[in-house]
Amino acid sequence: MLQGALDDVKRMNKRQFLYQVLSFGMIVSSALMIWKGLMVVTGSESPIVVVLSGSMEPAFHRGDLLFLTNYQDEPVRVGEIVVFKVEGRDIPIVHRVLKLHEKENGTVKFLTKGDNNSVDDRGLYAPGQLWLTKKDVVGRARGFLPYVGMVTIYMNEYPKFKYAVLACLGLYVLVHRE
Amino acid sequence: MSNKPATNAEVKEEPVKVNKWDGCAVKNALDDAVKSAMQRKFDYQENYALMDGRLAMCSIAVGVAMFAMLWDYLYPFPQSKPVLIICVSSYFFLMGLLTLYTTFKEKGIFVVSVQKDPAGFKPDNTWEASSYLKKYDDKYQLVMSCKDGRTGYLSEASLTKSVASYFDSNGELLQDLLDTDVLKVHNQALSGLKHE
Numbered sequence: 413m414l415q416g417a418l419d420d421v422k423r424m425n426k427r428q429f430l431y432q433v434l435s436f437g438m439i440v441s442s443a444l445m446i447w448k449g450l451m452v453v454t455g456s457e458s459p460i461v462v463v464l465s466g467s468m469e470p471a472f473h474r475g476d477l478l479f480l481t482n483y484q485d486e487p488v489r490v491g492e493i494v495v496f497k498v499e500g501r502d503i504p505i506v507h508r509v510l511k512l513h514e515k516e517n518g519t520v521k522f523l524t525k526g527d528n529n530s531v532d533d534r535g536l537y538a539p540g541q542l543w544l545t546k547k548d549v550v551g552r553a554r555g556f557l558p559y560v561g562m563v564t565i566y567m568n569e570y571p572k573f574k575y576a577v578l579a580c581l582g583l584y585v586l587v588h589r590e
Numbered sequence: 591m592s593n594k595p596a597t598n599a600e601v602k603e604e605p606v607k608v609n610k611w612d613g614c615a616v617k618n619a620l621d622d623a624v625k626s627a628m629q630r631k632f633d634y635q636e637n638y639a640l641m642d643g644r645l646a647m648c649s650i651a652v653g654v655a656m657f658a659m660l661w662d663y664l665y666p667f668p669q670s671k672p673v674l675i676i677c678v679s680s681y682f683f684l685m686g687l688l689t690l691y692t693t694f695k696e697k698g699i700f701v702v703s704v705q706k707d708p709a710g711f712k713p714d715n716t717w718e719a720s721s722y723l724k725k726y727d728d729k730y731q732l733v734m735s736c737k738d739g740r741t742g743y744l745s746e747a748s749l750t751k752s753v754a755s756y757f758d759s760n761g762e763l764l765q766d767l768l769d770t771d772v773l774k775v776h777n778q779a780l781s782g783l784k785h786e
Binding site: 417419420423427430431434435437438440441442444445448449451452455457588589 | 608614615619622645651652654655656658662667671675678681
């Protein structure tokens, strides 16, 4: 089958080949633009995240997919689940707001804790950091889809498998005409 | 992919062989063969404008997406928002435009050629060939139309035949049989033009 498909590619003229490459590019672009579109709509730099740890059990389990929004005019409140980034850590953390101080001018500082953890998150923050502020927030959890994120987790645990799958899909799209 | 135009000899040397159960591959092979028949049998000039239009749209769309990615990388998210809004909306607008273009303008047309008047007096005639092959169906419909450059009269002829009549049992394309039919449809359209 692959041989037949390769023959198809060999027979293409340069316009057809260019179109083949462009249609591959458009598949990648469409995914990218849907993601960027979601960013714009939700106001969050990462509108969909996967829960990587069990620190929020029983609310969220490892592998749950979270949908986030980050509207600036909605205030953060105690009890809400926020996703935040900490300097020096690559992966954002999903935890609940435990304490919050709000000033007259609207600026807030707050402390978070994982539902399943016995202590608050100060140990997780950057050295010397006691509070989170609005700029650390990636978004607030608005919806979740259980288990779906397990695919992403497995993919990241076995990068070779991930690249193999991506390469196969990419090759299929590049080689298959229309 | 071949950059140089295939000469007569090359086509004969290397017969086109496809997976005959793959409808897409069969249709593409037939379309290409019709195109090559038109190039060899008639002295027409191929006009690439239709395909180039589609390629241009695709390139712009991909370019917009790449630009959005680059901009978002250079100016991280909240800053890049206005640019992202513009890029995302223009990307999806372009996708819609592309869909309209392929469904209403291209409509399965895979080759457009221009027939120059040998004397150079009359405006050029435009030939278009389109084809239709339904999924899981073996009936290949070839439509050729010729638009008279002077009167604007459109003469059309079509032929519907099973794809099996152009491929042998190994999936090898029988170019000679197809050439004959292309010639037949072409002449039918041409005579329609003359009777007018």
